[in-house]
Amino acid sequence: MSNNNMLLEVKDLNIHYISHEGTVKAVNDMTFEIAKGETLGIVGETGAGKTTTALGIMQLIQTPPGKIVSGEIIYDGEDLLKKSQSELRKIRGNKISMIFQDPMTSLNPVLTVGEQIAEVIKLHQNVNNAQAMVKAEEMLETVGIPGARSKDFPHQFSGGMKQRVVIAIALACNPELLIADEPTTALDVTIQAQVITLMNRLKKEFNTSMIMITHDLGIVAEVCDKVAIMYAGNVVEYTNKYNLFTTPKHPYTVGLFNSIPNIEEDETRLKPIKGLMPDPTNLPSGCSFHPRCPKAMPICSKEFPKRTEVSEGHFVHCFLYENVDNKEQAGE
Amino acid sequence: MTIDSKKVDIQKENVTEDAKKRSQWLEVWRRLKQNKSAMVGLAIIMVLILSALFADIIAPFGIDDQNLMNALQKPNSTHWFGTDNFGRDIFSRVVHGSRISLQVGFIAVGIAMITGGILGAIAGYYGGRLDNFIMRMMDILLAIPSILLAISIVAALGPGLSNVMIAVGISSIPSYSRIVRASVLTLKDQEFVEAARAVGANDVRIIGRHIIPNSMAPIIVQATLGVAGAILSAAGLSFIGLGIQPPTPEWGAMLSSGRQFIRDYPHMTAFPGLVIMITIFGLNLLGDGLRDALDPRLKN
Numbered sequence: 001m002s003n004n005n006m007l008l009e010v011k012d013l014n015i016h017y018i019s020h021e022g023t024v025k026a027v028n029d030m031t032f033e034i035a036k037g038e039t040l041g042i043v044g045e046t047g048a049g050k051t052t053t054a055l056g057i058m059q060l061i062q063t064p065p066g067k068i069v070s071g072e073i074i075y076d077g078e079d080l081l082k083k084s085q086s087e088l089r090k091i092r093g094n095k096i097s098m099i100f101q102d103p104m105t106s107l108n109p110v111l112t113v114g115e116q117i118a119e120v121i122k123l124h125q126n127v128n129n130a131q132a133m134v135k136a137e138e139m140l141e142t143v144g145i146p147g148a149r150s151k152d153f154p155h156q157f158s159g160g161m162k163q164r165v166v167i168a169i170a171l172a173c174n175p176e177l178l179i180a181d182e183p184t185t186a187l188d189v190t191i192q193a194q195v196i197t198l199m200n201r202l203k204k205e206f207n208t209s210m211i212m213i214t215h216d217l218g219i220v221a222e223v224c225d226k227v228a229i230m231y232a233g234n235v236v237e238y239t240n241k242y243n244l245f246t247t248p249k250h251p252y253t254v255g256l257f258n259s260i261p262n263i264e265e266d267e268t269r270l271k272p273i274k275g276l277m278p279d280p281t282n283l284p285s286g287c288s289f290h291p292r293c294p295k296a297m298p299i300c301s302k303e304f305p306k307r308t309e310v311s312e313g314h315f316v317h318c319f320l321y322e323n324v325d326n327k328e329q330a331g332e
Numbered sequence: 333m334t335i336d337s338k339k340v341d342i343q344k345e346n347v348t349e350d351a352k353k354r355s356q357w358l359e360v361w362r363r364l365k366q367n368k369s370a371m372v373g374l375a376i377i378m379v380l381i382l383s384a385l386f387a388d389i390i391a392p393f394g395i396d397d398q399n400l401m402n403a404l405q406k407p408n409s410t411h412w413f414g415t416d417n418f419g420r421d422i423f424s425r426v427v428h429g430s431r432i433s434l435q436v437g438f439i440a441v442g443i444a445m446i447t448g449g450i451l452g453a454i455a456g457y458y459g460g461r462l463d464n465f466i467m468r469m470m471d472i473l474l475a476i477p478s479i480l481l482a483i484s485i486v487a488a489l490g491p492g493l494s495n496v497m498i499a500v501g502i503s504s505i506p507s508y509s510r511i512v513r514a515s516v517l518t519l520k521d522q523e524f525v526e527a528a529r530a531v532g533a534n535d536v537r538i539i540g541r542h543i544i545p546n547s548m549a550p551i552i553v554q555a556t557l558g559v560a561g562a563i564l565s566a567a568g569l570s571f572i573g574l575g576i577q578p579p580t581p582e583w584g585a586m587l588s589s590g591r592q593f594i595r596d597y598p599h600m601t602a603f604p605g606l607v608i609m610i611t612i613f614g615l616n617l618l619g620d621g622l623r624d625a626l627d628p629r630l631k632n
Contacts, residue, residue, distance in 0.1 A: 060529055086534075093531030100530075105523040110545045119541070120531040169531065 006074075007209050008057070008177055009033040013071030015049070015056050018064065022281035026052040028233045030071070031307075034177070034226075039203065039210040041224035041241075043217065043256075047277055048230040050213045051101075054179045057211075058098055059088055075177070094124040097170040099180040103162035103187075107154040113140070113165045114150025120172045139168040143198060160191035164198065171202055178203070179211045184219065196222055217260065221245065229253050232278055232288040234304075239314040249316040251293045287318070295320060363625040370621020376614025384430040391424035395581045404597050413603040416586075417593060422600065425581035426607050432582045433611065436497055436566040437559040443501030444562075445555055448508025453539050455509065456516030467513065470506040478503040482565055486574045496575045500565045504558055511554055515547030549626040556622055560615035567608055583608050 015027040027049040034040050042050045055061045057073055059080060073080040075096070080088070092098075097120075100106040108116060117136035121127060127135070137147035143164040145157075154162055163183060170178055180199065184192040200223060203210055212223050220227055220241065227244045229237040229252065237250040248254050255273035275292035278284055284291050290300035297319060305319045364370050383390055392410075399419035407414040413422035455466040473481065485499035519525060520543060528542050567584025569575035576582040578589065583604045590600030 058530055060526060089532040089534055091532070092529070093533075098527075098530040100523050100527055102523055106527040108524045108528070108542050108546070110548075111541070119528075119533070123532050123537075166527070169527075 005035050006033045007036050007038075007076065009072070009074040010053075010057070011072040011074070013053070013056060013073065014069040015052050015061065015066060016069050017052075017066050024280040025233050025283065026066075026280065027056060030235055032226075032228050032235070032238060034209050034211065036176070036209055037203075037207050038226065039212055039224045041212045041214060041220040041227040042230060043214060043220060043227060044230035045215060045277055047232075047280060049233040050215075050230055051181055053230075054098065054181050054211065054213055057179060058092060058096060060092075060098075090124070093120050093170075093175070094173045095175055096177045096179065097173070097175040099163075099166055099170045099178065099183045101182040101185055103159055103166050106166055107162055109154055112151050112153055113157070117150070117165070117169050117172050120169055124173045135172070136168075139172050140165070142171070142202070143168045160187055160194060163187060163191075163195055167195070167199065167202070171206060171208070174206055175208060177209045177211070179213070181213045182215070183212075184214075184216070192219075199223065217256065229256070232280065232283055234288060234317060235315075236289065236317050237315070243311070243314045247311075247314075249310055249314070249321060250289075250318050251295050251320070252289050255292075255294075360622075360625045364621055367621040367624060369617045370625070373614040373617025373619075373621060376610060377618060380430050380434065380611055380614070383427050384434050387428045387431055391421075391427045393421035393424040395425055395428045396420065396579045397424075404593065404600075406597075407599055414597070414599040416590065416600050422586070422603055425586060426583070426603055429581040429583045429586065429604065429607070430611075432493070432576060432580060433563045433566065433608075436493070436500065436576075437563040437615075440497045440500040440504070440562040440566070441555050441558045443497065444504040444558065445508050445551065447501070448505040449512045449544070449551065451505070452509035452512030452514075453516050453544060456513035457520055457535065457539055457543070463513075466509070470509050473503070474506045476503075479565060479568060482569060483572070483574060486569055491574050491577055493576050493580070496566050496569055499569070500562045503565070504561065507554060507558070508551065511550050512544075512547060515550060516543055519543045519546050553619055553623040553626060556615060556619035560612045560619070563608070563615075564612060 010030055010032050013027055013030040014025070017024040017026055030049075030053055032040060042053060044050050052061065052066070055066075056068055057080070059068075061068065068081060071081070075091070080091070083091070107113065111119075114133055114136045117139050118129070118132035121132040121135050122129070125132075133150065137150045140150055141147050145161060145164055145168075149157075154165070157165065163186075167183070170180075183199070184195050187195060196219060199210075202208070203223075210223075212219065214220060224241055226240050227238070228235045229244075229250065231252050237244070237248070237253045239249075244253070248257055252273070258271045259273060261267050261270055273292055274294075278288055278291070284301065286299070286301045286303050287293070287305055290296045293300065299319050303319075305317045305322055307315050307317055308321045309315055310321050364374075397420060399415070401419065402411070402415050403417055403419040405411055405415040405419075411421050411423065413426060415421055416425075451466050451470070455463040476484075481503040482496075482499040485502055486495055489495040489498065516539075525538060525542055528538050533542075566575055567582070567587070570582045570584030571588045573588065576585055578585055586604040587601050587608075590597070590604070594601050
């Protein structure tokens with residue numbers, strides 16, 4: 001599995017939040033890899049561990065309470081978990097950068113946007129103030145904001161423009177990997193489309209790999225090459241975009257697709273997945289989805305299903321596919 | 333007056349437009365300008381600063397020009413505030429005294445603000461044991477009445493201008509460290525701080541460039557009010573003879589030396605006392621106005 005084309009490989013990553021109330025197993029045995037120029041979507045409900053995964057790769061998890069318990073994050077052949085803080089600072093923003101969920105709060109209100117873009121450039125490139133500002137203005141132009149506005153403060157921009165600024169900051173040093181944590185969640189739909197188009201364009205322009213964290217399957221369809229579906233800290237299905245949309249396997253994935261209203265039928269009610277996300281400090285035994293699963297079997301509450309390859313590059317964690325006997329029950 | 337207020341209205345409109353284009357500080361300035369008492373305070377401070385800057389031009393006599401023939405004169409046309417027991421012109425001494433007082437006030441607050449600010453920022457940002465240690469030290473300082481602390485520091489270091497500044501400064505460190513710590517605690521979990529960390533900024537940069545500038549508002553208010561407190565403490569120290577030594581014209585020391593003559597020549601104490609009072613009044617007015625102007629909840 002490890003081959004040299006891979007930019008980032010995450011292997012058996014476990015991240016826990018340890019508090020007095022109990023241990024939250026936010027990310028369990030996460031495994032995925034991203035090739036250069038490829039985009040991975042991480043999809044899941046709120047609290048599924050998507051953001052924790054992203055922060056884990058950046059190693060920005062607050063310790064305490066957060067802790068990377070085990071696993072490897074191999075970036076360009078080197079394990080990020082073994083690097084020192086100063087080595088990590090050289091990677092953050094330069095090789096791997098991140099776009100945060102809420103553009104309203106991820107810009108510093110007392111610095112002009114130009115200064116904030118220039119800051120990244122100054123941190124990672126050997127340039128003086130004036131050169132950094134020129135580059136900052138170029139970056140603003142790249143994301144479609146007039147360079148003259150670099151002297152404006154964040155509160156003078158609309159939400160969509162702020163997110164463009166955040167994207168400009170993230171791309172200022174031409175990173176190899178961009179982690180976008182729900183970059184469009186705080187934006188309205190028309191602006192979402194603009195931002196997604198912009199990100200797609202820049203991704204091609206800079207040949208950047210990307211991790212797109214989202215709960216919107218529509219964005220997955222537009223942006224991603226590969227998708228990992230997360231549920232309660234576990235990846236339940238991991239495949240390419242085509243397989244996901246044509247042959248979703250895991251009952252949770254199927255449920256997600258079913259809860260999207262069908263535009264061709266006259267539907268009066270949405271079909272949500274029954275039940276709620278489990279309490280993260282007290283996950284159900286076995287497969288954490290079994291209390292809500294329409295196809296649950298007795299074994300589901302006892303053991304956690306292993307990673308099963310149903311077709312090439314299509315992995316599912318579900319007993320329905322683990323041995324051939326159960327395939328009938330899956331309805332195949 | 334009516335013309336003036338119209339002028340102000342027009343200016344206000346211009347400023348409002350500019351404020352939208354520029355920074356939040358212009359917005360603060362606009363709100364501060366609407367507050368009349370704050371502007372009175374600002375005017376008093378400006379007069380004081382100007383008199384300190386141009387003391388040599390304004391003062392008709394030198395600070396130490398003794399003329400025993402003219403000793404203990406009541407206020408008159410040559411000696412506006414009268415003369416003291418050595419025949420020195422009290423007006424000139426008061427004007428020169430503004431230099432000393434402002435110097436003590438601003439430098440002492442500067443010492444307190446920088447030390448307290450750094451300690452508070454470190455405590456708030458790193459938390460844990462370090463935070464506990466620093467803040468308990470601050471609690472110990474707070475447990476001693478500040479004037480008593482200042483007296484003991486001056487008593488240990490010896491009297492003199494710079495020692496007074498240090499003493500007054502040290503005794504007001506805790507209030508700054510607490511304020512800075514409190515705002516760092518709320519700011520350090522903000523997303524833009526996390527974003528700064530995500531672009532590879534180190535702790536010094538995050539604190540200095542992202543956290544401190546965002547916590548300036550309460551610090552500025554505290555500093556303005558603190559200058560008043562520092563001037564008062566310095567005057568108090570000089571009054572009891574531990575502060576600035578004669579013949580330097582310090583307001584508190586002037587009060588002290590006029591004390592013996594207060595029954596027959598009250599002007600010797602009245603004028604320095606009045607100036608201290610007006611200065612503190614002006615600084616407090618400005619401080620209150622700044623507090624209101626910087627409070628985002630009162631935006632209108």
